[in-house]
Amino acid sequence: MNAPAGLDLASIPERIQSEVQRAIQRSIKGVEYIASSGPALGSTPKDILAVRGTMNLYHYRPIADEIYRVPILIVMATTNRGYILDMVPGQSFIEFLLKRGYDVYMLDWSAPKPEEKSLRMEDYVLDFIPDCVRRVQRDSGETDISVIGYCFGGVLSLLYGSIFADGPMKNLICFTTPIDFREMKLFQNFSDKRYFDVDRLIDSVGNVPPEMILSSFEMLRPASRAASQVQLWENIWNDEYVKSYRMFDRWATDTLPLAGEYFRAITKDLMWDNKLYNDTMLVGGRKADISKIKVPILHAVAEHDHIVPYDAAKHLIQKIGSADKEEVILKGGHVSLVAGANAIKRLWPKLDSWLCERSV
Amino acid sequence: MADKSTDPAAIWQNMVGEMEKGFNSFASQALASPEFSKLVNQVGGASAGAQKQFGELMEKYLVSMNLPSRAQMISMAERLQSIEGQLNEVKALLYELHNSSGMPPDRSVAPRPPRTKQPPSARGEQK
Numbered sequence: 001m002n003a004p005a006g007l008d009l010a011s012i013p014e015r016i017q018s019e020v021q022r023a024i025q026r027s028i029k030g031v032e033y034i035a036s037s038g039p040a041l042g043s044t045p046k047d048i049l050a051v052r053g054t055m056n057l058y059h060y061r062p063i064a065d066e067i068y069r070v071p072i073l074i075v076m077a078t079t080n081r082g083y084i085l086d087m088v089p090g091q092s093f094i095e096f097l098l099k100r101g102y103d104v105y106m107l108d109w110s111a112p113k114p115e116e117k118s119l120r121m122e123d124y125v126l127d128f129i130p131d132c133v134r135r136v137q138r139d140s141g142e143t144d145i146s147v148i149g150y151c152f153g154g155v156l157s158l159l160y161g162s163i164f165a166d167g168p169m170k171n172l173i174c175f176t177t178p179i180d181f182r183e184m185k186l187f188q189n190f191s192d193k194r195y196f197d198v199d200r201l202i203d204s205v206g207n208v209p210p211e212m213i214l215s216s217f218e219m220l221r222p223a224s225r226a227a228s229q230v231q232l233w234e235n236i237w238n239d240e241y242v243k244s245y246r247m248f249d250r251w252a253t254d255t256l257p258l259a260g261e262y263f264r265a266i267t268k269d270l271m272w273d274n275k276l277y278n279d280t281m282l283v284g285g286r287k288a289d290i291s292k293i294k295v296p297i298l299h300a301v302a303e304h305d306h307i308v309p310y311d312a313a314k315h316l317i318q319k320i321g322s323a324d325k326e327e328v329i330l331k332g333g334h335v336s337l338v339a340g341a342n343a344i345k346r347l348w349p350k351l352d353s354w355l356c357e358r359s360v
Numbered sequence: 361m362a363d364k365s366t367d368p369a370a371i372w373q374n375m376v377g378e379m380e381k382g383f384n385s386f387a388s389q390a391l392a393s394p395e396f397s398k399l400v401n402q403v404g405g406a407s408a409g410a411q412k413q414f415g416e417l418m419e420k421y422l423v424s425m426n427l428p429s430r431a432q433m434i435s436m437a438e439r440l441q442s443i444e445g446q447l448n449e450v451k452a453l454l455y456e457l458h459n460s461s462g463m464p465p466d467r468s469v470a471p472r473p474p475r476t477k478q479p480p481s482a483r484g485e486q487k
Contacts, residue, residue, distance in 0.1 A: 015367070049452060051445045062473050071473040113438060114431075138456075142475065222374045227380035234373065312372040356479035 008358035015219060024062055024303045025237035038246035042083030044094045049105070049135055054259070055128045056113040058082075060094055065100040068169055068359035071103040071140040073132060075153035075160075077257060079213050084251050084339050085150070088243075093270070093338060096348050102359065103140060107132045107153075112259040117206040119259035121159075121269070122284030133168060146168035146355060150338060151308065155276070156318075157285055159292050164296050165292040171358045172297045174316065174350065175338055176308045180277040180291070183312035186332065190216055191271045195230065197266040202260040210255040214303045217255070217307065277315065290316070296324035298354045300347055302330055322352035326354065 004260040050057040063171070076082040085106070105131065112119060136145055147155030147169050154177025157312050161169050178184060190196065218225060229243070235241040258266075275281040281288040297320055301313045310329070317327040328350055332342040422429040428436075 048448050051441070051448055064477070065473055066477040067473050067475055070479045103475070114434060115438075140475075189394070192394065194394070194399075229377055230376050233372075358479065360478060360482070 002144055022237045026233065027255070027295065029239075029242065030235045033307060038250055039088050039089065039243055041250065042081075042086045044086050044092055044098070045090070046106075047310070048303040049139060050132070053116050054109050055132070055221070056108045056110055057132045058108060059136075059139060060098055060104040060106070062103055063095075063098045067101050067103045069142060069144055069355065070144045070146050071105060072097065072146045072148055072355075073134055073136050073145060074104065074106040075129065075149040075157050076108045077151040077153045078104065078109050078262070079152060079256055081251060081254050081256065082106050084136070084335065087247050087251075088340055089343065091247075091340065093343065093348060096344075096352075102355070105132070105136045105139075109255050109256060111210070112207055114206050117202075117260035120261045121265040122282075124156055124262065125159045125163065125283045125288075126286070129156060130164065137168065146171040146173065146359060149175070149177060150172040151178075151334070153329065155179075155270075158276070158293070159281070159288045160217050161293045162288045162290045163283060163286050165294065169295055171355065172293065172322075174299045175299065175347075176301055176313060176334055177299065177311040177316060178307055178308045179316045179319065180276050180312050180314075183309055184271075184307075185309070187216070188271065193272050196267070197316065198264055198281070202264050206260050208258040208260065208263045210257045214253060214255040217252075244340065248340070252335070254351050260261070277319075279319075281318075287342050290319055291321040294321050294323070296330070296358050297322045297326070299325075299327045300337060301327065301329050302332045302334055304332065305334045305337070307334040 009262075045061045046058040047061065049059050074082070074085065076085075086092045089095060094106070095103055133145055137143060145168055146158045147161070149155070151171070154174035157172060157174065158177065160181070161172055180186060191198070228249075232242070232245050235245075243354065269275045269281060273280070276288070276290070279289050279291070297317070299316050299350070300315070301308075301310055303310070314327075317325050330342075330346045332346065336342040337347055345359060400438045419431065
């Protein structure tokens with residue numbers, strides 16, 4: 001009997017030996033996996049400058065001998081923890097920025113407490129962000145600030161920038177920031193006005209539970225969790241793969257609840273009425289029109305983003321008022337755009353080359 | 361090196377990848393239907409109501425057992441968080457006072473580097 005084309009008979013014993021070794025390794029490492037905790041995340045040295053309920057402001061300790069004049073304030077998405085940008089040494093965006101000579105602050109969020117259910121969009125845009133900006137100015141001694149917003153942190157940064165168009169924001173960088181919420185098709189369907197009674201939900205639960213946020217993200221790709229677990233078992237002999245899996249899995253499942261009133265505003269103003277795109281958005285009675293933003297802006301979007309599809313993000317650059325504006329479409333997904341091996345070789349160097357010229 | 365088209369491990373990995381893509385794509389279509397939206401919101405609404413009622417019932421049960429309820433634990437955590445927040449404020453104020461007093465820097469607080477860095481282009485370097 002002839003071997004099928006392409007099948008190298010001589011390599012079969014070697015393959016069997018390799019597979020047996022991997023099977024043994026899987027059993028050993030599988031036990032290790034269950035018995036051990038994952039790598040420590042978010043360990044870049046930092047000082048807590050302020051904590052006000054859900055709001056946390058950190059300052060990362062500079063590690064370069066000389067830093068750029070303009071500090072950076074990172075505004076994290078309200079659904080997730082900021083350590084996605086500070087995974088482990090060598091894979092930390094924060095560490096990268098510090099090594100390149102930036103002075104980095106982060107506005108991170110902790111789970112809003114039950115009595116914080118009344119936090120509204122204006123608390124985030126007109127209070128928390130301006131408060132952090134003032135604290136960064138005071139701490140750094142600089143008036144100008146570059147703002148980086150990730151995902152919904154980008155939306156909050158846009159709202160802030162459009163209301164405080166006269167400064168002190170000097171540069172704005174948005175990562176995967178939606179503006180046309182009609183194009184977030186599945187989220188649109190989940191929040192279909194005909195069936196989704198947001199008032200009833202918020203009045204019942206107060207803050208939106210993290211399980212609900214997580215399951216809505218997972219429903220976008222329902223097979224991916226099971227498939228990733230199969231792939232984990234396949235690769236459990238590979239320490240680097242397991243380390244990476246644990247980092248991302250922990251972050252992805254570490255979802256935050258959302259303050260009830262804030263979620264109500266997101267649903268009604270953005271998901272239902274698409275007010276940011278339609279230039280009718282009001283925050284605390286103040287018009288948030290992104291054409292008023294005139295500072296240099298870089299918008300980085302991911303080619304295969306299943307959470308914020310390109311169609312939901314593509315109008316940002318067209319609608320913004322800045323003359324110095326750039327959109328960059330990079331390979332990767334919603335998370336791999338900003339963290340992991342893909343980000344290290346694509347987004348981070350691009351951001352550095354764009355921002356360094358504008359940070360003096 | 362084994363040909364990927366005949367390597368069982370590669371075939372298996374490819375199959376898992378293709379199944380994931382196929383199922384995700386199929387599910388996306390199903391989830392985009394108005395029927396799904398109606399169903400998920402009916403179930404979600406009912407479970408949110410049930411969750412609230414169950415929480416209230418549990419609260420009463422814990423009180424009758426003379427155990428701290430979730431609300432009391434949260435209240436205690438809030439007080440701790442508030443103390444922590446005030447300590448941070450005091451720390452920040454002390455730090456500011458220390459900086460403005462001209463006293464020698466605290467050894468635990470590293471001096472800030474100068475804000476004089478220039479981009480590579482200004483230094484005549486290649487990026």
